[in-house]
Amino acid sequence: MNEQIHRGLRAAPARPSPTLEDLATAAGVSRSTASRAINGGSRVSPEAQAAVDAAVISLGYTPNRAARSLVTRRTSSIALVINEPDARVMMDPFFAAVITGVTEALRETEMQLVLLMSRAGGDPSRTVRYLRGGHVDGAIVVSHHKADGWTEELAASGLPTVFIGRPWDTGLGIHYVDVDSFEGGRLAALHLAAAGRTRLGTITGPLDMTAAEDRLDGWLAGLREAGLPAGPVAHGDFTPAGGTEAAVRLLAEDSGINGIFAASDLMARGAITALKAAGLSVPGDVAVVGFDDHLTAPGELPLTTINQPTVEMAARAGRLLLEDIENPGALRDPVIYPARLVVRASSGPQGG
Amino acid sequence: MNEQIHRGLRAAPARPSPTLEDLATAAGVSRSTASRAINGGSRVSPEAQAAVDAAVISLGYTPNRAARSLVTRRTSSIALVINEPDARVMMDPFFAAVITGVTEALRETEMQLVLLMSRAGGDPSRTVRYLRGGHVDGAIVVSHHKADGWTEELAASGLPTVFIGRPWDTGLGIHYVDVDSFEGGRLAALHLAAAGRTRLGTITGPLDMTAAEDRLDGWLAGLREAGLPAGPVAHGDFTPAGGTEAAVRLLAEDSGINGIFAASDLMARGAITALKAAGLSVPGDVAVVGFDDHLTAPGELPLTTINQPTVEMAARAGRLLLEDIENPGALRDPVIYPARLVVRASSGPQGG
DNA sequence: GAACAGCCTGGGAGCGCTCCCATGAAACGG
DNA sequence: CCGTTTCATGGGAGCGCTCCCAGGCTGTTC
Numbered sequence: 001m002n003e004q005i006h007r008g009l010r011a012a013p014a015r016p017s018p019t020l021e022d023l024a025t026a027a028g029v030s031r032s033t034a035s036r037a038i039n040g041g042s043r044v045s046p047e048a049q050a051a052v053d054a055a056v057i058s059l060g061y062t063p064n065r066a067a068r069s070l071v072t073r074r075t076s077s078i079a080l081v082i083n084e085p086d087a088r089v090m091m092d093p094f095f096a097a098v099i100t101g102v103t104e105a106l107r108e109t110e111m112q113l114v115l116l117m118s119r120a121g122g123d124p125s126r127t128v129r130y131l132r133g134g135h136v137d138g139a140i141v142v143s144h145h146k147a148d149g150w151t152e153e154l155a156a157s158g159l160p161t162v163f164i165g166r167p168w169d170t171g172l173g174i175h176y177v178d179v180d181s182f183e184g185g186r187l188a189a190l191h192l193a194a195a196g197r198t199r200l201g202t203i204t205g206p207l208d209m210t211a212a213e214d215r216l217d218g219w220l221a222g223l224r225e226a227g228l229p230a231g232p233v234a235h236g237d238f239t240p241a242g243g244t245e246a247a248v249r250l251l252a253e254d255s256g257i258n259g260i261f262a263a264s265d266l267m268a269r270g271a272i273t274a275l276k277a278a279g280l281s282v283p284g285d286v287a288v289v290g291f292d293d294h295l296t297a298p299g300e301l302p303l304t305t306i307n308q309p310t311v312e313m314a315a316r317a318g319r320l321l322l323e324d325i326e327n328p329g330a331l332r333d334p335v336i337y338p339a340r341l342v343v344r345a346s347s348g349p350q351g352g
Numbered sequence: 353m354n355e356q357i358h359r360g361l362r363a364a365p366a367r368p369s370p371t372l373e374d375l376a377t378a379a380g381v382s383r384s385t386a387s388r389a390i391n392g393g394s395r396v397s398p399e400a401q402a403a404v405d406a407a408v409i410s411l412g413y414t415p416n417r418a419a420r421s422l423v424t425r426r427t428s429s430i431a432l433v434i435n436e437p438d439a440r441v442m443m444d445p446f447f448a449a450v451i452t453g454v455t456e457a458l459r460e461t462e463m464q465l466v467l468l469m470s471r472a473g474g475d476p477s478r479t480v481r482y483l484r485g486g487h488v489d490g491a492i493v494v495s496h497h498k499a500d501g502w503t504e505e506l507a508a509s510g511l512p513t514v515f516i517g518r519p520w521d522t523g524l525g526i527h528y529v530d531v532d533s534f535e536g537g538r539l540a541a542l543h544l545a546a547a548g549r550t551r552l553g554t555i556t557g558p559l560d561m562t563a564a565e566d567r568l569d570g571w572l573a574g575l576r577e578a579g580l581p582a583g584p585v586a587h588g589d590f591t592p593a594g595g596t597e598a599a600v601r602l603l604a605e606d607s608g609i610n611g612i613f614a615a616s617d618l619m620a621r622g623a624i625t626a627l628k629a630a631g632l633s634v635p636g637d638v639a640v641v642g643f644d645d646h647l648t649a650p651g652e653l654p655l656t657t658i659n660q661p662t663v664e665m666a667a668r669a670g671r672l673l674l675e676d677i678e679n680p681g682a683l684r685d686p687v688i689y690p691a692r693l694v695v696r697a698s699s700g701p702q703g704g
Numbered sequence: 705g706a707a708c709a710g711c712c713t714g715g716g717a718g719c720g721c722t723c724c725c726a727t728g729a730a731a732c733g734g
Numbered sequence: 735c736c737g738t739t740t741c742a743t744g745g746g747a748g749c750g751c752t753c754c755c756a757g758g759c760t761g762t763t764c
Contacts (some may be wrong), residue, residue: 017486019750030714035752043712062485066427067750069418070719077466096448103469112487114429115465117455133414134369135464300652371720382744387722395742419720422749 018059027055038063077112078321079131079139083148084117092238092266093294094310098142098164101314109322111137125150132157138321140164140314146208160324162317166210166334175324177317177335181214181291182221184306184339188261188289189222191304191341196350197259197287201232203246203271205263212238215263215291232257236267243270251278258286258350265290265305272301272346287347302344309337370411379407390415429464430673431483431491435500436469444590444618445646446662450494450516453666461674463489477502484509490673492516492666498560512676514669518562518686527676529669529687533566533643534573536658536691540613540641541574543656543693548702549611549639553584555598555623557615564590567615567643584609588619595622603630610638610702617642617657624653624698639699654696661689 018026024034029048037044037052044052055061069075080102082095099113106113114136118127128150131139138160144151146168154161155172163176170176185202192200202219205212216233223230232253234246243262247270250257260275262268268290272282280286282301293307316335324330370378376386381400389396389404396404407413421427432454434447451465458465466488470479480502483491490512496503498520506513507524515528522528537554544552554571557564568585575582584605586598595614599622602609612627614620620642624634632638634653645659668687676682 017484020752021750024714031750032714032752033712036712039752045712048712060484062481064422064750065485065487066418066421067719068752070416070422070721070750071752073719075418080467099467103467107469112482113467115432115451115455115467117459129412129414130464132369132412133417135417372722373720376744383721384723384744385742388742391722397742400742416720419749420722422720422751423722425749 017064018061020061020063023052023055023059023061026059027051073134075135075137076110077114077136078106078318078325079114079116079136081116081118081127081131081139081141083141083143083145092264094264094292095142097294097310098314101311101316102140102318104311105315105318105322111322128153128157131159138162138325140317140321141167142314144168144209145206160321160328162321162324164314164317166214168210170334173331175320175332175334177313177320177337178211179308179313179337180339181211182218184291184308184341185215185218185220185261185263186222186225187218187339187341188291188306189219189228190226191343191347192259192261192287192289193222193226193228195259195287195347198228199231199254199257200228200259200261201234201250201254201257203234203236203243203250203260203262203267205236205238205267207235212263219261236262236264236270238264238266240266240270240273243267244274245270247271247274248278251275259289259347260286261289261291263291265292265294265296265303268303268305268346269300283346283348284351287350289347293342301346304344304347305342307340307342313337369416370413372413372415375404375407375411375413378411379403425486427487427489428462429466429488430458430670430677431466431468431488433468433470433479433483433491433493435493435495435497444616446616446644447494449646449662450666453663453668454492454670456663457667457670457674463674480505480509483511490514490677492669492673493519494666496520496561497558510680512673512680514673514676516665516669518566520562522686525683527672527684527686529665529672529689530563531660531665531689532691533563534570536643536660536693537567537570537572537613537615538574538577539570539691539693540643540658541571541580542578543695543699544611544613544639544641545574545578545580547611547639547699550580551583551606551609552580552611552613553586553602553606553609555586555588555595555602555612555614555619557588557590557619559587564615571613588614588616588622590616590618592618592622592625595619596626597622599623599626600630603627611641611699612638613641613643615643617644617646617648617655620655620657620698621652635698635700636703639702641699645694653698656696656699657694659692659694665689 020031020034024031027034028051033044033048034052037049041049102113116127131154140162142164144163144165144167151167151169152172155174161174163174166176166178167174200223202216204216207213220230232250234249236242236246243266247260250260260271262271268288272288275282275286282288290303290305293305296302372383372386376383379386380403385396385400386404389401393401454465468479468482483506492514494516496515496517496519503519503521504524507526513526515526518528518530519526552575554568556568559565572582584602586601588594588598595618599612602612612623614623620640624640627634627638634640642655642657645657648654
């Protein structure tokens with residue numbers, strides 16, 4: 001009767017997919033019964049259920065997500081918000097680990113993962129708008145920067161959200177999963193001190209990220225605890241190139257440095273490059289400790305590092321988010337994973 | 353009047369977002385005019401447009417995607433289908449590059465990227481069901497295996513699709529973007545031959561992937577062209593560990609081997625590990641050529657390799673998909689990027 | 705055997721949006 | 735000055751689904 005009403009639309013799928021109405025007709029039941037059968041089947045007779053099941057298969061029926069979402073106000077998808085220019089995502093195993101972990105948490109659910117590259121070329125408010133717009137049931141935010149600005153707005157929106165890495169404003173009651181970065185920095189300092197290294201420097205991450213700040217604070221606390229002077233501090237950006245540059249600055253400040261803690265493995269690798277270029281041996285002249293404990297490529301010098309269980313953290317964040325979506329408002333404490341020192345060759349005995 | 357009708361629903365967002373109706377009221381126009389103003393504003397008076405624009409800002413209005421999608425039959429999202437168990441995604445820079453490239457192509461659009469880990473723990477038909485279910489406007493498929501099975505079904509569904517890497521059945525008219533893998537394999541063989549290496553072996557990728565097959569075929573063709581014997585072939589899985597194991601098998605077959613072509617950089621790295629463990633030097637005893645040309649970590653031996661512009665390929669795939677969605681049916685030829693040999697230290701002079 | 709509870713069932717309404725169409729106002733031509 | 739075109743406008747219908755509710759059917763209870 002009215003099949004022409006949407007003639008003006010852009011091309012529809014080749015074969016229009018069957019609707020619930022079609023399904024019901026094929027199964028010889030009503031739309032309502034078909035709907036109930038599709039959704040878990042409470043209050044549906046076995047015969048009706050069987051008829052619907054059969055019709056689903058023969059018709060290849062898939063519920064229209066848009067229509068369902070319109071009434072349930074659920075979208076069955078969550079956003080993974082990555083606050084970085086793309087280049088970094090590409091290089092850093094951290095993000096790959098995050099994606100792996102979140103995917104793992106979602107595996108048994110109907111949830112889909114929507115990737116939101118929030119700082120990549122554009123309007124940051126677009127991210128919040130999208131998030132608030134009801135397009136997703138929840139969000140996991142990773143790599144959060146101090147100047148992001150929209151954290152409060154996001155918290156106020158009531159959208160279930162879990163951060164990976166402590167957000168700057170913990171007063172907003174945002175759930176988060178983190179590693180004990182402070183303790184990690186401290187362990188690195190104590191380890192180098194115990195190994196007899198006395199002229200120590202550190203390469204931090206960008207200090208607009210809590211992880212970088214915490215690692216630095218822990219490092220400084222560890223040095224105090226060991227009775228060592230604070231030593232030079234150079235700022236990096238979590239990339240190998242940044243680590244190299246920072247190490248050069250460290251050497252300029254103290255050419256006799258014999259231990260370096262870098263706030264990420266990638267920067268530690270970069271630092272080692274700079275050290276070797278300066279004619280220094282690792283660990284002979286300078287011991288190096290990283291942070292993350294991501295897989296080392298074969299053939300590289302095994303790195304002493306602070307283990308951060310990134311995949312597990314991301315999976316946990318995913319599970320927390322699912323819980324929060326299912327049962328909102330049950331504010332939980334943050335989940336902090338312990339930092340664990342893993343000693344390998346890069347901080348071996350001095351003087352080699 | 354009927355605000356209780358959906359009382360039984362799961363918790364709605366804290367503050368219900370304004371609807372188009374609210375927006376229209378606030379702007380003092382009708383729903384229709386508001387809708388037109390939102391969507392490009394043809395046939396809208398400047399005053400009405402301004403009023404709506406102002407209301408959008410003051411109300412923080414975002415269109416409900418589900419409702420819009422229900423009528424337009426467009427979802428403003430595309431799927432990136434990754435056909436691998438997660439572990440691989442995590443280790444291989446290839447996927448990071450793909451994500452980067454696709455994101456880049458989508459940057460200026462309203463499109464969102466939905467990540468579909470298709471083989472990760474489950475029912476493969478779920479992927480096709482999702483794809484056919486009208487949840488996305490198109491799909492990019494990467495890392496396609498011979499046994500995936502659903503390629504035909506996907507092609508038949510009419511969903512705009514672009515493969516990265518040639519699909520097995522090119523008769524289905526599926527668009528794809530690829531690198532000239534055959535030529536890459538051939539160049540590797542000719543390069544090693546020209547460098548005076550005569551006892552050559554290769555480490556393939558999984559042969560249920562076209563990229564692996566093409567590289568092997570090209571390699572064998574190159575050897576024939578150079579008048580060299582085919583030499584041992586070991587099968588790997590694109591991972592460093594697989595490369596290591598394969599290299600061990602290669603050495604078992606010919607302990608005097610002096611050149612190896614691995615079908616990925618990661619496997620080449622793994623092979624180098626095995627060679628060194630066997631007391632052989634690279635490139636002194638054995639020259640190694642990889643494939644991909646992904647960033648080398650600082651400190652590693654620079655790898656001779658075949659350059660594959662992965663980010664650009666993925667971006668191109670994204671752009672092709674957008675075109676195909678916008679203007680379906682304009683079947684285009686596949687886009688094949690040339691393979692380029694990049695000579696570095698790992699295939700340097702013999703005998704060192 | 706009547707009254708009640710229990711269950712399954714189908715019709716109706718509505719989610720927020722876009723598109724069609726009819727309406728009225730303004731601009732134009734003869 | 736009136737017919738005709740152009741243009742902005744608002745109301746209506748419908749996208750496919752879920753939920754509510756009333757109705758019919760059993761099976762139970764006194």
